[in-house]
Amino acid sequence: MPKKMKKKGKPELHKDLDGLEIKINEFGETINLDIDKLNTFLNDKVDDKKLRDLKSTDTEEE
Numbered sequence: 553m554p555k556k557m558k559k560k561g562k563p564e565l566h567k568d569l570d571g572l573e574i575k576i577n578e579f580g581e582t583i584n585l586d587i588d589k590l591n592t593f594l595n596d597k598v599d600d601k602k603l604r605d606l607k608s609t610d611t612e613e614e
Contacts, residue, residue, distance in 0.1 A: 568593050 565572065572590065575583040 566593070566597075568597075 569589075572586060574585050577583055
């Protein structure tokens with residue numbers, strides 16, 4: 553059975569993550585990761601199910 557060929561080039565990313573490079577070493581640790589840029593993207597684009605109720609109660613109290 554032939555081995556899978558590695559894809560050449562960079563993978564497609566969301567336009568907001570352009571320039572983000574994540575490298576993982578042999579121990580599974582991330583190297584060259586801009587955590588602040590990734591967290592900002594995730595906060596804007598991903599809905600946190602655990603914090604939905606907290607956000608709605610905060611707005612009701614004000």
